Amino acid sequence: MIPIISVISSYIVQKKYRKKVQFASNIPEYDHAIIIGGSFGGIVTAAYLSKYFKRITIIESDDVLSDTFNKSTPNELLDYRCRLESPTSIGRLGVSQIYQVHLVAREGFNILYNLFPHLKDKLINEYDIRPYSVKNETRFVINGFLLNQNLTEDFEYIGIDRFTLEIALRKELCLQYGKQIEWICNARAIQLIVDQSANTVHGVKYRFKHNVGSPSLDIYGNFIVDCTGRNTSSTKWLKESFNLIVPTVQIHFGAGYVTFVGERFKTGDPSLDSKSILINNGNTPENNTAYGITPIRTIKTNDENSLGTLSAIGFSCVNSEYPPNDSYENLLEWTKEHLDSEINSILKSTRVCSPLIPYRRAIDDRKYVELLGKKWPKNYILLGDAMCTFNPQFGQGITHACRHARELRKIFNEHCHKLEDISYIFNRRA
Ligand SMILES: Cc1cc2nc3c(=O)[nH]c(=O)nc-3n(C[C@H](O)[C@H](O)[C@H](O)COP(=O)(O)OP(=O)(O)OC[C@H]3O[C@@H](n4cnc5c(N)ncnc54)[C@H](O)[C@@H]3O)c2cc1C
CATH class of the missing domain: 3.50.50.60 (FAD/NAD(P)-binding domain)
Structure with a gap:
C-alpha cells in the first residue's frame, strides 16, 4: 500500500513541479x-x-x-478605405466582407483588450475613435422592441470599422x-x-x-x-x-449587405441625432430587411449641423431582398419601402463619403x-x-x-x- 501511495504522491509532486518549471x-x-x-x-x-x-x-x-496598411496614418487609412475604386481595390480580397458594417460584441472586445492591453488607448488616442454609451447613445431595436432601454447597467461600445480594427x-x-x-x-x-x-x-x-x-x-x-x-x-x-x-x-438564406461610409448631419429630430449607434434588426419572415449604423471616427468640423462623426451605414436582408447599390437615390427608395421612416430621414441628412459596397455571399x-x-x-x-x-x-x-x-x-x-x-x-x- 505504502509504495503505491508514494508513487501517486511523487507523481502529483512531479506534475506540480513540472507545471511550476514551465x-x-x-x-x-x-x-x-x-x-x-x-x-x-x-x-x-x-x-x-x-x-x-x-x-x-x-x-x-x-x-x-504592405506599407499602405502599416505605414499610413489613421487619416490616410480612412481616406484609402473611402476612396475605394471597386469593392476589391482595398487589397483585402481574402475578406471581402471587410467593408461591411461590423459590430464586435463586448466579450470579443474584452478578449482583445486582455491580450493587447494598449489597444483601447491607441484606438482612442491615435485613431480618433471614441467609446459610446450603449444605454444613452444607442438605439437597438430587434423585432420592434427597443432592447437597450431597460439596461440596468451601462456599458461602452467602441465605434470602429472592421478595416481599421484589423490593422490596429x-x-x-x-x-x-x-x-x-x-x-x-x-x-x-x-x-x-x-x-x-x-x-x-x-x-x-x-x-x-x-x-x-x-x-x-x-x-x-x-x-x-x-x-x-x-x-x-x-x-x-x-x-x-x-x-x-x-x-x-x-x-443559404439569401443574406445580402450594402454598406457605405457617411457623415451624419442633424435631422431636426433630437431623439435620432442623439443616437450614434442605431441597429434595427429584421423580423423574419414578415420583415426581412435591417440596418445598422455605427460611428467609426470622430471628425473636427466647423459645420454646426454636422454630428461630428463618420459612420459605417449598412443595410442587410435575408430572403434575397437585396438592398440596391447602383445609386444612393435607389437605396433611399429601397429604405422607404422596406424600413422605418427614421432611417430615411437619417439618410436624407447624410453626406456619402464612399462607394456603396455590396456583399451577397453570406x-x-x-x-x-x-x-x-x-x-x-x-x-x-x-x-x-x-x-x-x-x-x-x-x-x-x-x-x-x-x-x-x-x-x-x-x-x-x-x-x-x-x-x-x-x-x-x-x-x-x-
Ligand atoms: C457581411 C458580413 C457582416 C458581418 N458582420 C459581423 C459583425 O457585425 N460582427 C462580427 O463579429 N462578425 C461579423 N461578420 C463575421 C466576421 O466577418 C467573421 O466572423 C470574422 O472575420 C471571422 O474571422 P476569421 O479570422 O475566422 O476569418 P476571416 O476574417 O475571414 O479571415 C480569413 C483570413 O484567411 C486568409 N486566407 C484565406 N484563405 C487562405 C489561404 N488559402 N492561404 C492563406 N490565407 C488565406 C484571408 O485572406 C483572411 O485574412 C460578418 C460577416 C459578413 C460576411
Missing part, C-alpha cells in the same frame, strides 16, 4: 506552430500560442503588411510578439502536408500569389491552425489528404468536426469562420473566433494533454 522558465514547450490566415482568428491565435510555441508562422494570402490589431501583434512571429504574406496555402498512416498533419504547401506557375513551397510545423475564414478550402484538403468527409450543414456554414472523433487528423484544427460561420446579422463572428482561440489557449494551458490529442479535444470543446 511557468517559471517561461520557455515555450513546442517548437513551431503554423497559422493559415492572418485576420482576427489568426491574430488572436498567434498571440495566445506564443506562450507555447517558440516560433509561429502566419501564412496570409493578402499583402497585409495586427500592428499590436507585431509590436508585442514580433520576435516570435514570422509572416508569409501574399501566399496562399494550397494543400496540407500529411502522414496518412499516422493520421497527422505535418505542414502546409503554399504558393506566392504573384508566382502562380512557380512550384509550391513546403513549411513544416508541430501544430497547424486553419483560420482561413468562410471561404476555407479545409474540407477539400481533408478529402484529398485523408479521404475524410467533414459533416457540414449549410443554410451563408451559415457549420462543420461538425466533433462528430469525426479520432478520425480527425492530429495537429490540425479549424478555428473561427473556417469551422463555423453564422448569419452575419447576429454580429458574433469576430467574437466567436476570439472565443475559439481562447479555448485553444485553455487546452494548452492545462499542460496535461499530449500535443497529438489537442485537435481532438479542441474539436469537442469548440
